[in-house]
Amino acid sequence: MRIVLFLLLFMSSEEAGTELDLVFILNTPLMMSDADLSNAVDFMYSVTDRLTIGQTHALVAALSYSELPTQHFTFTSHSSKVGILNSLLALKSINRTHDVSKSNEVLDFVRTTTMTESRTNASKFIVLIVMQGTAVPVLTEWAAEDLTTGYNTQFVVVGLDSLTSADQALLLKVTTDESRVFYVSDFRYSCNVVPNVTNILDSTAETSPILNCPDPNAVTETTTTQAVYPTKDDSLLLVIIGAIIGTIILLATLVFAYKYVKSNADKDKRVMRAVEVYGEAPLGTSKVFFCHDELGKSSTKEPGTSSSKEETKSAYIQRLALTQNFVNGRA
Incomplete structure (x- = not known):
């Protein structure tokens, strides 16, 4: 059996x-x-x-x-x-x-x-x-x-x-x-x-799927990745801009101060020179008479002035100009 x-x-x-x-x-x-x-x-x-x-x-x-x-x-x-x-x-x-x-x-x-x-x-x-x-x-x-x-x-x-x-x-x-x-x-x-x-x-053989076999019907997923850029640091730029603006303001201030000081210095120089010229006039000479004389209306010197101290008309004109500058500068 x-x-x-x-x-x-x-x-x-x-x-x-x-x-x-x-x-x-x-x-x-x-x-x-x-x-x-x-x-x-x-x-x-x-x-x-x-x-x-x-x-x-x-x-x-x-x-x-x-x-x-x-x-x-x-x-x-x-x-x-x-x-x-x-x-x-x-x-x-x-x-x-x-x-x-x-x-x-x-x-x-x-x-x-x-x-x-x-x-x-x-x-x-x-x-x-x-x-x-x-x-x-x-x-x-x-x-x-x-x-x-x-x-x-x-x-x-x-x-x-x-x-x-x-x-x-x-x-x-x-x-x-x-x-x-x-x-x-x-x-x-x-x-x-x-x-x-x-x-x-062979119907008796193994018929399981092959491992890691690619699928022809698989849809490849495409992920749109947004580019990530590093955060822009504006602090340095702001510092630079601030420094430039500060420098410009400082330079403007310096220029203004320079002009102001120079203007005052010029005025002081004019005053000093006018005083100096005024002081060269004969003792007792009045401002009005001095100016009047310098305008060329009269070349007569104040009584009592020595003939050795006579000045030419050009010198008087220079003094007149300085005195006028003095008057205008102090106005």
């Missing part, structure tokens, strides 16, 4: 399709950037990491193509997951040299070379990671039909949504099932479809 139950369990596990022959085909045209290549390889790595690898489980092969196909490892190259994952990571250094993408060439190569090592009872899947459209659409369609007919191969496509409508229509013909075609705006978002692709390949 126990033997019968064991056989039933074993047979049911075999019927569950645990054997999987998986071929990754990576489109690597010249236009592919290092970032695109790295993200595409990370996609293949993540899918493989969720599968159970082994002779009775999943085996993996990987190819790249642009003008010509290049097979990097086959189903029999690695028997462990570690070996496969390390070989996948090595694909990040692929040299891109051609812009043309001949999908038909790589599909024919898979049919004539890669699949010859596939297991008879294994499910066979080809995952196409497409960067740009194929050069010869009709030949690609025929090559895909030959693979499906010869090995019962199923296709899954992960491509850029920038592909033309004609290219997308061709990929739909290749897969014959739109639920197996996934488009991303950038390969960095391909991690979002890892759970879907993994579930198609």
Whole structure:
């Protein structure tokens, strides 16, 4: 009875399709950037990491193509997951040299070379990671039909949504099932479809979302940050302005004081000189008579004045002017 139950369990596990022959085909045209290549390889790595690898489980092969196909490892190259994952990571250094993408060439190569090592009872899947459209659409369609007919191969496509409508229509013909075609705006978002692709390949595999996978639908919040400028300190400016105004007032005051002092000094000088000149007149001479005489109305000297002290008329005029200045300055 126990033997019968064991056989039933074993047979049911075999019927569950645990054997999987998986071929990754990576489109690597010249236009592919290092970032695109790295993200595409990370996609293949993540899918493989969720599968159970082994002779009775999943085996993996990987190819790249642009003008010509290049097979990097086959189903029999690695028997462990570690070996496969390390070989996948090595694909990040692929040299891109051609812009043309001949999908038909790589599909024919898979049919004539890669699949010859596939297991008879294994499910066979080809995952196409497409960067740009194929050069010869009709030949690609025929090559895909030959693979499906010869090995019962199923296709899954992960491509850029920038592909033309004609290219997308061709990929739909290749897969014959739109639920197996996934488009991303950038390969960095391909991690979002890892759970879907993994579930198609092996329904028993883990299908949880990839941690830290960027969301293509996320709206980047742009916060307008108002520039914060340091508070302007006007105290120094006010001090400078105050100093300038104070200086101007001080200078004006000094000028005014200088003029006032100078004016008074000039007046004092005039007074002193007038007094001096007035004092030079003969003793007893009256101011009126002195002025009268200086006006030129009379050149007669006061009686009793010596002829040796006579002054010329010009000297009298000078005295008159000084005396007038004296009178005007004291007024």
